[in-house]
Amino acid sequence: ATKSGPLAQIWLAANMSNLPKTSVLQTSIPESANEIAKASGCATDGSRERSGFEYITLHTSGDLLQGIVRVYSKQAAFLLTDIKDTLMKISTIFKMNQRVNV
């Protein structure tokens, strides 16, 4: 279930050393967190019935947790660099305008 389901991206994130930017930005963390919770057996409503459905082991959920945190961290890093980039561009534009006006 882990390999091709909604958590495939997260699973890959946990196991791969470097993640492609696009896939990082496309991943929705709240949704994935929800999925992990479901898969691990702690349903959102809190009830714990193991009716036939086989939940993933603790081992795997640890992996997935690590994966999702990595994605989260990466997203933050990307956002930070994007903001910095934008700032840089704006300031160069300002500088340029000044030079033009002088």
Place this chain on the structure above:
Amino acid sequence: MHIKRVVIKGFKTYRNETIIDDFSPHLNIVIGSNGSGKSNFFAAIRFVLSDDYSNLKREERQGLIHQGSGSVMSASVEIVFHDPDHRIILPSGVAARPDDEIMVRRTVGLKKDDYQLNDRNVTKGDVVRMLESAGFSMSNPYNIVPQGRIIALTNAKDKERLQLLEDVVGAKSFEVKLHASLKKMEQTEQKRSQIASEMKELNEKLDEMEEEKKELEKFNSLERNRKVFQFTLYDRELNDVINQIEKMDDEYADTLQSSREYIKELDKREEMVAETSKKLRDLESAIKIKETAELTEVKVKDNELSNELASLDVKIKDLNRQIDSYDEQSVVDENNLNIINKAIESKQAQLSAINPRFEALSKDETIYKLQLAELQEKQRELLLMKGKYAHFKTKEERDQWILEEQHNLEQTLGKLDQSRKEISDEREISTKKLDVIDEEILELEDSVRGPGVLAELDDIDRELKNFKSRYAEKLDERKELWRSEQKLQTISETLLDTVKNSERNVNETMAHSLASGIASVKEIADKLKLSEDSVFGTLGELIKVSDKYKTCAEVVGGNSLFHIVVDTDETASIIMKELYRMRGGRVTFMPLNRITNDQNISYPPNTQASCTPLIKKIKFDAQFESAVKNVFGKTIVVRDLSTGAKIAKSYKLDAITLDGDRADKRGLLTGGYHDYHKRTRLDSLAELKNARAQHKRTCNELNQVKEKLHSVDAEIDALNGSIRKATQKKETILTNIEAFRAKLNNKKSEKLFLEDTLKSLAVKHEKININIKAAQERIQSYSQDLASTFENQISPQKQMELQTLETSLHEIQAKLNTTTETLHGITTERDSLSAELNAKLLPQKSDLEAKTRRGGDPITRELKNDLQMLIHERNDLQAEKAQTANEIARLQSELDSLLKDKVTNQRHLEKANNQQASLLKKLQSFQKDAEKAMVKKTTLIARREELQQKIREVGLLAEDALNKFSNLSSEELLSRLNDVSENMSGLKNVNKNAFENFKKFHDKRIDLDERAKELEESKVSIQNLIVKLKQQKIAAVDATFKKVSENFSAVFEQLVPRGQAKLIIHRESNSANDDDSANRDIDMEASDEDSQTSSIYTGVSISVSFNSKKNEQLHVEQLSGGQKTVCAVALILAIQMVDPAPFYLFDEIDAALDKQYRAAVANIIKTLSSNAQFICTTFRTDMLQVADKFFQVKYQNKISTVVEVDRQEAINFIRDRGRLAEV
């Protein structure tokens, strides 16, 4: 997943590569003596699959590598898993193998320690992760139990057991990961605060931008107004200018149109004139050829034919006469021959009639003569005797005489014999001679009349005939050649005229001195025998230009077209000297070896279709490239002169339009109206070249014909010679034959003579025979006399005889006389007959026969043949003559029509020339008008371009804005424009990019804001997840413990039916508020991780009873070794039921057990082995009974080997060992 194969090499006792293959996926047993290497086999597996051998020191490594004979440098162990369900997930980069096998290999040397997966180098971490994914933990492999360590599980502390349990659940790794995740979260939080501050700055800057944007909007609206004003003003003027230009263009187009029409007309006339004069020239040359060559030729031929016909007629008559006379002669000859033949026949008949009688008579005569002679002899003898006898006195005397006589006679006899012999010899010789002569005669006859000679004669005759016919053929051929020679001569003359004409045409287009110079150069080249490869002619002759580009080429070429191209400057100087000497005019030379061209002429790229290098449109021989390039290389042909001039200038080239207007590289423009009416120089040059080539070709042909004539003459001479030779040969043969015939006649007469001699010899022979006979008789009679008595006279008997002799002599004499007489008569008659025959008739006959043979049929036949041939010839000639007559008539009529054509063409030409002159005048006036218009137009166009440029600068404007001010006057517009410009100068520092900048960054801002918000949400959701997962973990440990504990009790009961056991989990003292702890703040929990084991449990203890179900719950410390083993086995198997590992390795777990437990353990393992692989060692038979596969370790020379054995062998081995041990 199970272990399928183990390959050990250089590891401990396994020195050589040892392969233990085909492990059962169920229960496998390894047996072997103490110290044989069983534990080493297990160690090998642990070496790869557990953490026990990590971080090896040097000595430890040494301990693993085989020690002993032979140096082994490294130890390697390879474990091959069979994984048909694909439980193992390979790390990225490692290829899966098609047979579902996965090879894990670890190699240890003193300096290396490598892991390999499917022959690919990997890190240990990769292997750990891979095995974990398949449910096997390397860090805590409770499923691999080394020798003697089974009790350790029982002896372990409670906390260790708890860890084991948690490990089964996976809590430990979860814990580690959770910890890492929390740390990461913290780091990220830091980043987020940075994000917030940067965001703030960004927003400030963007606000500033918005400010700028508003300013810009104001400026833009002002500028738009200004532009509209400007545009409207410019537009008005532009419209004005354009209208003017258009009007001018129309006017110009009209002029151009009409002038074009005139030019077209002019061209047409020009063409017509050219065509008509060409036609005229052609006609003249045709007439000349017809008159001087063809007509005269035909007439000459006609004359010749008549002459020939006449001579032929004479010949035919002559021949006819000859044939007639021959015929007459032959008739006469035949008659004569008949007569002579008849005469011969009658004479011969007479002769044959006389002949028998003549023969008989001559026989008789000889007989008589002989008899007479004989008798006379006898008589003489007798008379002699009679006389002698009378003288004798005594008998002795007589006898004396007789004896003497006898002796004499005998001598005579001998002589006679001698002569007879001679005669017969002579006869023999003569017969032989006769034979020879006969042969000779035969031979001669053969050579006179034999088939060989006749065949030879025939051959020669045929050859002669053949030669003669060929001779005639050749004569005809020569005649034909003479005729064509004549014709070519005339053609060549007319062509020479054409060449001169063309030369004159060319000369008209240039200065006189140049023309005479060119002519002189030609003369000099001929005089000095300069080859055509050194003086090539004028440049214009050497190039070919299509009609379209002719004008350009002519304008560009100018006088250079008449430059003379030569191979070297030497040639040029030779000619120049000569030219100077004879004051032959002026020319310019282009020595090919001296022309240097600018190497780096570059043409505008081909894509600009508006221009093309002129040189590409000129065709010329490659050797003249440099000369042609020199003149035409720097010019491009352009469609439009003004743009063309620009291109030309940028490439340092000259530009020229198709009409011949040109601009050179300095940008100067020349041109205008070029002579349309003049014949182009290039055309004239081309025509001249053409005419020269034709003339040369004809001259060549003429030469060829002359050569042919020579060869035909030679052939005729040769044929004549052959004919003479053949005739001579024939004559010699004929004289030879004549000579042979004379010889033949000689031989024949010789033969006759010999025959006569033979006959006379025969007669002589006969005579001698008779004489001999007579002598013999006398000798006899003398002997009789000798015997008789002597008497004085002869005996009476002899007297009698004498008397009878006398009478018979008379008789015979008489007979002889009569015979001789008759014979004489006959002989004369016969002689006269044969004389007539031999001397007269036979020669006559042979003469006649020879005549008929030689002169008869063949000659007449030949004559007739000749006649036939001549008649044939005459017919041919007559036909030919008729043809020539026709030809003459045809030529005459053609000539007439040509002359008529000539007259009409001349009239046409005159008319065309007149029209031409008037057209030219009109054209000149047009030209002046056009030039004026052009000047005006250029200034207008310049203004137009200026305005267009300005409008372009103003840029695009909205449609409605353009029409806004259309009703304002131009002055008002101008003042408004000034106002706006003033207003705008106040806003000078406006940022022109503000607008788009703002737009660009506005979008970005929205995007970034959104993402920041999202990040916040993510954080919350992850925190939630962590809380949930923690709860989940506790729940999982709980659940697992419960199950393991249940299973433990069950397994224990199976092992010890009377006993009882259970697992007890111990909670922390403050475990009551576990709900609180789960809900505590995550951040806090993450920060003091050390104090918090994240577990609410402290340990797991075992409580057992071996003989009672109720009481005596013992703690493990109190148990015996065997009981501890039972507990440990039960625990392992219980865990196996909950969390099945893929395989189990037990090294002598049953060592401490007694029979009862051993059997129980064996049974449980057996049942479990249906789901998991077991590899065990044992020294007991219990497990052997239930196992599937057996391997025996053997130890020899300190080296272990492993072989597979069957169950019975294994059991036997154990039994033997046991017995040995007992002993």
